[in-house]
Amino acid sequence: MTYSLYQTIIYCWMAIGLATFIxxxxxxxxxxxxxxxxxxxxxxxxxxxxxxxxxxMIVLMCFVxxxxxxxxxxxxxxxxxxxxxxxxxxxxxxxxxxxxGKKMPLVIVGSAVFxxxxxxxxxxxxFGHFAHYDLDWFVDLKFISGLIIFISGIIINWNADNKLIxxxxxxxxxxxxxxxxxxxxxxxxxxxxxxxEWFGFALMCWNLPALSFFIWTCANLxxxxxxxxxxxxxxxxxxxxxxxxxIPYLI
Ligand code: NDP
Numbered sequence: 001m002t003y004s005l006y007q008t009i010i011y012c013w014m015a016i017g018l019a020t021f022i023x024x025x026x027x028x029x030x031x032x033x034x035x036x037x038x039x040x041x042x043x044x045x046x047x048x049x050x051x052x053x054x055x056x057m058i059v060l061m062c063f064v065x066x067x068x069x070x071x072x073x074x075x076x077x078x079x080x081x082x083x084x085x086x087x088x089x090x091x092x093x094x095x096x097x098x099x100x101g102k103k104m105p106l107v108i109v110g111s112a113v114f115x116x117x118x119x120x121x122x123x124x125x126x127f128g129h130f131a132h133y134d135l136d137w138f139v140d141l142k143f144i145s146g147l148i149i150f151i152s153g154i155i156i157n158w159n160a161d162n163k164l165i166x167x168x169x170x171x172x173x174x175x176x177x178x179x180x181x182x183x184x185x186x187x188x189x190x191x192x193x194x195x196x197e198w199f200g201f202a203l204m205c206w207n208l209p210a211l212s213f214f215i216w217t218c219a220n221l222x223x224x225x226x227x228x229x230x231x232x233x234x235x236x237x238x239x240x241x242x243x244x245x246x247i248p249y250l251i
Contacts, residue, residue, distance in 0.1 A: 003130055010122055010208050017216040024223035031104040033175065033231055039105035048104040049094035052112035057086050059120025060127070067128035074133035078205050081150060082123065085197065093161065098168040119216065122209040131207065146204030153197025156182065160190035177236050184240075185248040187232050188225040192246050195221055222246060 030036040031048070043051075064071065064079055071079075137143050160182065167176050182189035195217055202214040225246035232239050245251055 001125070001129070006125065006130065007208060010212050013118060013122060014212050014215050017212065017219040020216075021219035021223065024219065025226070028227040029108060029220075029224065031108045034227060035102065035104055039107050041106045042103035043106055043109060045097065045099040045102045045104055046094045048109045049097075050090055051109050053086060053090040053116065055113050056116035056120040056123075057083060057090065059117055060124035063121070063124030063128035070128055070131065072133065073135060074137045075127050075131050077138075078201075079127060081147075081201065081204070085154065088158070096161075096165055098165060098170060098172060100171050100173060102173060115216070115220075119209075119213055122212055126207055126209045142206050143204050146200045146202070146206075149200030150197055150204055151200070153193050153195070153200055156193030157190050157197055158193070160188075160193055164190060175235065177232070177239060182248070184243070186225075186244050186246055187229040188221075188246050191221040191225045191228075192248075195246070222251070226251075 028034045030039050031045075035042075060079070060082065064075075163181065163183070164178060167178060168174065182192065186192055195214075198210075198214045198217040202210040204210075229243070229245035
């Protein structure tokens, strides 16, 4: 495939991301606290998370491992950073959440699998065929600042997920109002952290598929945070009024 065809595909994928953003502002994806039985067959949350997240790693690695000659220390570093996030999300996070008996619609799992297949293709194909980084990229300001932002995002995302998971005892499924730390400012520090993380990754990679991945992350997570925020305000009469949804002081 030529780079110009690849570029056209990624631009179309970004446009679909923007359309999805608008759709998700109107329709809340029914998983987690928003899960519904009216969206067809359901599967366990734990299994759902694993099935949803695994494809991106497989597809990306297929393209990379079949084009090893195109890799150098920089591309391996960027790929490792991506895999680091997804190993947690696929194999660790699903076993840490206190989600006993909770389910999600299969259609959500299917759409997330599709999303992850395309992202695995877009990043994997780029690293497999088009990526050319010199080793001095490691000292480029974009790489260094992106790495710092990426690590900060991971720390915020993991810390927030840990705090949310700790709100329940094993086998509990109730919800309480999270308090303290970034929760004093926003309802969803975990989603905020993930947005920061992929912004940092896009900066560190400085390529089209990483930008597209960041756009898609925002398209998924900003509407989800707005839905979580609305849900908190409806469920808890004493929910702190000054909290925003996902960006402190703004949204
Ligand atoms: P949530 O904040 O809804 O849930 C995280 C975990 O904490 C769930 O197990 C949830 O239980 C539990 N929980 C959340 N709030 C409370 C509360 N107030 N009281 C008790 N327990 C609570 O996160 P999401 O499901 O939206 O996302 C999970 C992770 O996946 C996040 O880190 C997010 O960034 C990431 N993600 C990434 C996406 C992407 O496009 N890159 C898309 C979606 C998610 P329950 O499930 O029962 O509600």
